[in-house]
Amino acid sequence: MEDWHCEVGNVSRLSAGDWAKAALEALAKGGLAAVAVEPIAVRLGTTKGSFYWHFRNRRALVEAALALWEQDTEKVIAALNEIADPARRMCALLENAMADPVDAAISFRLISAADDPGIAEIARRVSERRLAFMQAALEEMGTPPDLARRRVVVGYGSYLGVAALRRLGASDEPLTDFIDQVMAGLALPPS
């Protein structure tokens, strides 16, 4: 799992991680169809020859990209867990999330492509992870697990949907309004 971008002389050698990173960017920018070997090779200034040395096929590249995405979620969660107060933690989460249209774009691409069971499974796992993180915060504040779960599904759903509307240009309402409403829905004090 330890792969490095290695640079020798003025010739740079690519790692599988470089390919995965570029693939994730392509996914966010152009959708699953844009995760195509030759265009990404051009973007990386190399050729297919490099790719098929590092990966078995295109599917493996997609999976590597999504693994990267999954790790990003873990990083964000780890960072937010530094915030002791659960209410402030959730508020920071919302602000954080709404400020990251790239992650939202990836989510939409995957939701759209959820007819592919492999894609759906990863998207489901990441969603589940995020929901669990939010639910834990509510439980910390004394909300019973079942109620917390139901509230968190709508809370995270609100984020997804409102981010989608902003992506479409169908909503330019200020973020504070949105955050206040979601916090209220989660039965948390406003920031």
Added chain:
Amino acid sequence: MEDWHCEVGNVSRLSAGDWAKAALEALAKGGLAAVAVEPIAVRLGTTKGSFYWHFRNRRALVEAALALWEQDTEKVIAALNEIADPARRMCALLENAMADPVDAAISFRLISAADDPGIAEIARRVSERRLAFMQAALEEMGTPPDLARRRVVVGYGSYLGVAALRRLGASDEPLTDFIDQVMAGLALPPS
């Protein structure tokens, strides 16, 4: 605009509307990439020759399919407007919407493909129409326009996001929970 599926003898002739309908189904089922002339021709039991008589190119087919989708929204709105009581109207809307995963799937496909300005524009227009319909109901109940708008954005967003989570298999919570929460967020009495 009057085109008919016409059947003469045992040979059926296709109309542009038949193509648009099939294209919309393909969009829902397989995404924008699945709106491809030849596969749809096979599905309709015909060939490209038919298609390029009815349409200028693939883009025109996509637009026709989305026009059909836009009309569906209008039909639903017209039907719901038969319900006099705004609160019950909104409740019926939510039940109606959550029972239609195909429409939701189309929404997700378009949100994902919103990097295409043409796609984004239609999706935005339809979203705006739905938001306006909901906002009108809230205003009927005395909510000031600005507040109604903000609530409705989160309400419709919640629908989109929760439908997405259900699509992923990340939520199997009962619909009544969701509906109650959204109705509460809209400051409407529960059903």
Added chain:
DNA sequence: AGTCTTCCATACGCAGGCGTATGGTAGTTC
């Protein structure tokens, strides 16, 4: 009956993406 219009089938060329085969280059190892 012959022409005209409408609608469709077939065949073609082109482009782009996937995966493979094969050779080459630059370090590493002994």
Added chain:
DNA sequence: GAACTACCATACGCCTGCGTATGGAAGACT
């Protein structure tokens, strides 16, 4: 310094989709 490995470039065949060109069938018109 020679073999060896790791990494990459090039070239190829295949498939699928787009759009066009052209001919054919079947009813309508006169």
